[in-house]
Amino acid sequence: MKIATYNVNGVNGRLPVLLRWLEETRPDVVCLQELKAPQEKFPEQAILDAGYNAIWHGQKSWNGVAILARNMEIKEVRRGLPGDPDDVQSRYIEAFINGVLIACLYLPNGNPAPGPKLDYKMAWFERLTTHAKDLLATGLPVVITGDFNVMPTELDVYKPERWVDDALFRPEVRAAFHNLVDQGWTDAIRTLYPDQVIYTFWDYFRNAYARNAGLRIDHFLLNPQIKDRLLSGGVDREVRGWEKSSDHGPVWIELKDPD
Numbered sequence: 001m002k003i004a005t006y007n008v009n010g011v012n013g014r015l016p017v018l019l020r021w022l023e024e025t026r027p028d029v030v031c032l033q034e035l036k037a038p039q040e041k042f043p044e045q046a047i048l049d050a051g052y053n054a055i056w057h058g059q060k061s062w063n064g065v066a067i068l069a070r071n072m073e074i075k076e077v078r079r080g081l082p083g084d085p086d087d088v089q090s091r092y093i094e095a096f097i098n099g100v101l102i103a104c105l106y107l108p109n110g111n112p113a114p115g116p117k118l119d120y121k122m123a124w125f126e127r128l129t130t131h132a133k134d135l136l137a138t139g140l141p142v143v144i145t146g147d148f149n150v151m152p153t154e155l156d157v158y159k160p161e162r163w164v165d166d167a168l169f170r171p172e173v174r175a176a177f178h179n180l181v182d183q184g185w186t187d188a189i190r191t192l193y194p195d196q197v198i199y200t201f202w203d204y205f206r207n208a209y210a211r212n213a214g215l216r217i218d219h220f221l222l223n224p225q226i227k228d229r230l231l232s233g234g235v236d237r238e239v240r241g242w243e244k245s246s247d248h249g250p251v252w253i254e255l256k257d258p259d
Contacts, residue, residue: 001028001029001098001100001254001255001257002025002026002027002028002029002252002253002254002255003027003028003029003030003031003100003102003143003145003220003252003253003254003255004025004027004029004030004031004250004251004252004253005030005031005032005033005104005145005146005147005218005220005250005251005252006018006021006030006031006032006033006218006246006248006249006250006251007032007033007034007106007146007147007201007218007246007247007248008032008033008034008035008246008248009034009036009246009247009248010034010035010036010037010246011032011035011036011037011042011043011064011066012036012037012041012043013036013244014244014245014246015043015046016244017239017242017243017244017245017246018032019046019050020242021236021239021250022050022051022052022068023050025236025250025252026070027070027252028069028070028072028098029067029068029069029070029072029097029098029102030052030067030068030069031065031066031067031068031102031104031145031146032056032064032065032066032067032068032104033064033065033104033105033106033146033147034063034064034106034147034246035056035058035059035063035064035065035066035090036059036061036062036063036064037058037059037060037064038058038059038060039056039057039058039059040058041058042054042056042058042064042066044056047068051070051071052068052069052070053068053069053070053072053073053074054066054067054068054069054074055067055074055076055079055093055095056093057079057080057090057092057093058090059089059090062089062090063089063090063091063106064090064106065090065091065092065093065104065105065106065146066093066104067093067095067097067102067104069097069098072097072098073097074095074096074097075095075096075097076093076094076095077094077095077096077101078092078093078094079092079093079094080092080093081105081124081127081128081131082127082130082131083126083127083130083131084123084127087124089108091105091106091107091108091124092104092105092106092128099141099258100140100141100142100143100226100255101135101138101140101141101142101143102142102143102145103135103142103143103144103145103146104145104146105128105144105145105146105147105148106146106147107121107124107125107128107146107147107148107149107150108120108121108124108149109121109149109167109168110122110149110167110168110170110173111166111167111168112167113165113166113167113170117167118167118170118173121149121167121173122172122173122176125173125176125177125180126176128180129176129179129180129183132144132180132183132185132221133183135223136183136184136185136223136224139225140225141223141225141226141229141258142222142223142225142226143220143221143222143223143226143253144185144220144221145218145219145220145221145251146218146219147217147218147248148177148217148218148219149167149168149217150168150169150173150174150176150177150217150219151163151168151169151174151215151216151217152174152177152178152181152187152190152216152219153174155195155197155216156198156199156215156216156217157169157215157216158199158208158212158213158214158215159213168215168217180221181221184223184224185221185222185223186221186222186223186224186227186230187219187220187221188219188220188221188222188227188230188233188253189216189219189220189233189234189235189251189253191227191230192230192232192233192234197212198216198234198235199212199214199215199216199235199237199249200214200215200216200217200218200235200248200249200251201214201215201216201217201218201247201248201249202214202215202240202247202249203247204247209240209241218248218251219251220233220251220253226255229255229256229257229258230253230254230255231253231254231255231256232253232254233251233252233253233254234251234252235249235250235251235252236249236250236251236252237249
């Protein structure tokens with residue numbers, strides 16, 4: 001079972017890139033972030049024609065998350081992260097697919113920091129950590145994936161000294177990520193590549209992609225019930241170099257079938 005996460009940075013504007021990538025790599029499950037499309041503008045027919053069922057939680061101009069599945073039923077569990085009924089931002093969707101509970105998230109950026117946006121990010125992180133504990137308690141195989149907007153360590157950022165005051169790398173943000181992981185989650189990509197420089201995002205500015213001046217901010221967290229099924233994973237880095245591509249590259253893992 002191949003699961004991918006991809007911040008598409010506008011699902012309609014990047015649709016040719018998305019469809020080409022789906023055709024070339026054929027992941028079984030795809031979690032998308034930053035749809036930047038209201039609910040009624042999601043390109044459902046194009047996704048269906050590509051062989052994928054889909055559920056999505058849209059929002060005009062901003063945010064938005066979706067889960068796609070190839071030749072498999074998607075049983076939606078929830079949309080929206082619990083803990084704040086007044087939060088209307090479309091950043092979380094959860095579904096049961098092929099025996100695995102899959103959570104797709106787009107964690108707030110938090111900049112400029114300090115300020116209200118960082119406060120929102122930290123509150124969202126706290127809600128995620130609370131919900132993740134409940135997911136662990138289910139005993140089901142669980143994968144939490146998406147754009148976390150966090151570089152967990154200095155290995156995950158090009159020239160970390162330039163990012164010390166940024167909301168993606170501030171100490172309290174990194175601490176929140178590690179607090180989440182320490183519940184009992186496995187950072188799949190870092191487990192596969194413990195010492196390697198691996199990035200998932202390259203800015204459009206300063207020729208960042210060509211210089212490999214990137215960040216690792218898109219993550220897979222696996223619970224104890226599924227971590228031993230991890231076979232492989234990586235970043236489809238070349239997609240970032242395609243014309244009119246997102247500033248993220250698709251990230252994927254492959255899980256073996258349960259015993």
